[in-house]
Amino acid sequence: xxxxxxxxxxxxxxxxxxxxxxxxxxxxxxxxxxxxxxxxxxxxxxxxxxxxxxxxxxxxxxxxxxxxxxxxxxxxxxxxxxxxxxxxxxxxxxxxxxxxxxxxxxxxxxxxxxxxxxxxxxxxxxxxxxxxxxxxxxxxxxxxxxxxxxxxxxxxxxxxxxxxxxxxxxxxxxxxxxxxxxxxxxxxxxxxxxxxxxxxxxxxxxxxxxxxxxxxxxxxxxxxxxxxxxxxxxxxxxxxxxxxxxxxxxxxxxxxxxxxxxxxxxxxxxxxxxxxxxxxxxxxxxxxxxxxxxxxxxxxxxxxxxxxxxxxx
Amino acid sequence: xxxxxxxxxxxxxxxxxxxxxxxxxxxxxxxxxxxxxxxxxxxxxxxxxxxxxxxxxxxxxxxxxxxxxxxxxxxxxxxxxxxxxxxxxxxxxxxxxxxxxxxxxxxxxxxxxxxxxxxxxxxxxxxxxxxxxxxxxxxxxxxxxxxxxxxxxxxxxxxxxxxxxxxxxxxxxxxxxxxxxxxxxxxxxxxxxxxxxxxxxxxxxxxxxxxxxxxxxxxxxxxxxxxxxxxxxxxxxxxxxxxxxxxxxxxxxxxxxxxxxxxxxxxxxxxxxxxxxxxxxxxxxxxxxxxxxxxxxxxxxxxxxxxxxxxxx
Numbered sequence: 189x190x191x192x193x194x195x196x197x198x199x200x201x202x203x204x205x206x207x208x209x210x211x212x213x214x215x216x217x218x219x220x221x222x223x224x225x226x227x228x229x230x231x232x233x234x235x236x237x238x239x240x241x242x243x244x245x246x247x248x249x250x251x252x253x254x255x256x257x258x259x260x261x262x263x264x265x266x267x268x269x270x271x272x273x274x275x276x277x278x279x280x281x282x283x284x285x286x287x288x289x290x291x292x293x294x295x296x297x298x299x300x301x302x303x304x305x306x307x308x309x310x311x312x313x314x315x316x317x318x319x320x321x322x323x324x325x326x327x328x329x330x331x332x333x334x335x336x337x338x339x340x341x342x343x344x345x346x347x348x349x350x351x352x353x354x355x356x357x358x359x360x361x362x363x364x365x366x367x368x369x370x371x372x373x374x375x376x377x378x379x380x381x382x383x384x385x386x387x388x389x390x391x392x393x394x395x396x397x398x399x400x401x402x403x404x405x406x407x408x409x410x411x412x413x414x415x416x417x418x419x420x421x422x423x424x425x426x427x428x429x430x431x432x433x434x435x436x437x438x439x440x441x442x443x444x445x446x447x448x449x450x451x452x453x454x455x456x457x458x459x460x461x462x463x464x465x466x467x468x469x470x471x472x473x474x475x476x477x478x479x480x481x482x483x484x485x486x487x488x489x490x491x492x493x494x495x496x497x498x499x500x501x
Numbered sequence: 502x503x504x505x506x507x508x509x510x511x512x513x514x515x516x517x518x519x520x521x522x523x524x525x526x527x528x529x530x531x532x533x534x535x536x537x538x539x540x541x542x543x544x545x546x547x548x549x550x551x552x553x554x555x556x557x558x559x560x561x562x563x564x565x566x567x568x569x570x571x572x573x574x575x576x577x578x579x580x581x582x583x584x585x586x587x588x589x590x591x592x593x594x595x596x597x598x599x600x601x602x603x604x605x606x607x608x609x610x611x612x613x614x615x616x617x618x619x620x621x622x623x624x625x626x627x628x629x630x631x632x633x634x635x636x637x638x639x640x641x642x643x644x645x646x647x648x649x650x651x652x653x654x655x656x657x658x659x660x661x662x663x664x665x666x667x668x669x670x671x672x673x674x675x676x677x678x679x680x681x682x683x684x685x686x687x688x689x690x691x692x693x694x695x696x697x698x699x700x701x702x703x704x705x706x707x708x709x710x711x712x713x714x715x716x717x718x719x720x721x722x723x724x725x726x727x728x729x730x731x732x733x734x735x736x737x738x739x740x741x742x743x744x745x746x747x748x749x750x751x752x753x754x755x756x757x758x759x760x761x762x763x764x765x766x767x768x769x770x771x772x773x774x775x776x777x778x779x780x781x782x783x784x785x786x787x788x789x790x791x792x793x794x795x796x797x798x799x800x801x802x803x804x805x806x807x808x809x810x811x812x813x814x
Binding site: 295 | 507509511512513515516519520522527528529530531533534535536538540541542543544545546548549550580581583584585586587588592593594597598601602604605608614615616617618619620621622623624625627629631633635
């Protein structure tokens with residue numbers, strides 16, 4: 189009998205194959221009468237998801253952000269959510285009040301109705317947010333085709349920089365520090381970007397990291413993806429990396445917890461997508477293209493390492 | 502600034518009032534087009550919900566049982582569920598395989614489709630099961646009226662006895678021991694009992710304990726409830742209590758984790774409800790009646806203490 193440790197991907201694989209679902213952590217669709225529901229849950233754990241500088245209300249808000257982000261990447265609109273809580277025994281009224289405030293803030297910010305929940309004693313803060321929503325036609329992770337462009341809702345590297353500032357006391361210019369830390373403490377999902385989903389051939393939310401998200405679209409689509417590094421890095425990340433002797437590419441590709449949408453768009457639809465983005469006041473950055481292939485991702489002709497932001501391992 | 506400990510009821514009160522929902526842990530209903538969805542989540546935590554004798558697959562199954570039980574009390578039929586997992590870092594493949602097996606067993610047993618989930622590292626096992634379902638007309642907790650009878654889907658006291666056997670080495674006759682331990686390790690929710698919901702004026706699942714469930718129906722209905730103790734106690738509980746110097750009434754009323762349905766039925770509907778139960782092969786025990794009042798519960802004319810099985814405090 190073996191008893192080795194498992195990484196998160198192996199765990200996901202075991203559950204996905206047991207339940208007969210293609211991808212455990214994607215947004216699920218459920219037929220309901222003539223309509224289509226989406227259904228998604230995401231668990232936030234104090235140990236791995238809440239830096240010490242994050243206040244309870246911000247942790248509560250973040251638990252909703254991550255699910256809203258998943259729905260946004262799929263063009264789905266939230267209807268209602270349930271909040272299941274695990275709270276340490278010594279929790280105070282101030283802490284619970286602050287948590288409750290965070291859920292209320294997020295519910296208002298994202299137009300989600302909190303319809304119920306469950307409270308429990310646990311050894312650590314645990315918040316599971318499950319959400320239902322509606323969607324017309326949902327882009328999968330598997331639709332990327334050669335010739336499509338790869339686009340994103342924002343640039344990458346800020347969240348990992350912010351974490352390095354918070355957790356490792358990395359130095360930064362004040363303006364960059366504020367942007368980077370804010371992206372960790374009060375992340376903003378790209379909810380309006382979901383309105384562009386009808387132009388996507390495939391899409392994913394980037395919260396597991398940009399590299400793993402790109403690999404997911406490439407492998408599920410059975411294609412290769414070519415990325416232009418300069419188009420993808422957030423402003424100031426290179427300088428921050430240099431100052432702190434960090435790899436800017438690591439911050440950009442392997443940071444995780446960045447709530448952007450990564451999508452592929454067929455070229456004939458690109459002009460319309462750009463116009464729709466402009467009208468809605470949304471950023472839409474083309475960062476690369478899709479080519480024939482077997483699930484690889486290249487950055488400036490070098491194969492990108494396929495690893496991500498994993499809670500396990 | 503105060504920093505005293507909170508009990509679970511206070512925590513529920515804070516969230517319920519913040520979210521503007523009447524009762525945080527009831528089944529929520531969401532209008533979806535012309536239909537009505539139910540939505541419910543329940544979190545199982547290793548620390549408080551999983552006795553050491555319970556195998557991983559049984560813990561996984563139990564996490565689904567508790568939500569199926571809530572839906573059953575409301576006459577709702579499950580459609581799909583999401584499983585969010587927190588797993589300790591040192592988790593083995595055998596453990597994860599066994600958990601996955603438990604979800605599969607429960608999905609088949611209760612006719613639920615598992616459509617997705619989320620995995621995380623946590624300090625303790627955490628399973629949050631969120632479920633959507635359908636319902637025609639859902640009984641609330643507030644519909645009990647003077648003259649109604651109080652009925653249940655099964656007798657009480659086995660689960661608390663089983664826990665005493667498992668956790669405190671209480672002595673028991675072999676046949677009783679098997680029934681009691683099995684009710685803890687492999688509880689069976691009263692899924693078919695949901696078909697009787699059209700006869701209920703109010704209902705609740707009893708997993709927080711019989712006393713707290715009765716108080717919930719009494720206070721939300723603005724009535725008093727009179728219970729016949731002899732009608733409610735499971736066979737063998739009195740003898741077991743005597744053997745182990747325990748209070749049988751404590752085992753019956755304050756045990757919790759018993760997945761029965763507690764309901765009130767208007768007298769004019771009782772005969773039809775009994776006939777429907779008989780046809781479906783279901784137990785339906787009348788255990789008392791509803792009188793005018795202000796939210797109190799009496800057992801043989803003595804006021805029942807209003808406390809339950811609470812994870813906190």
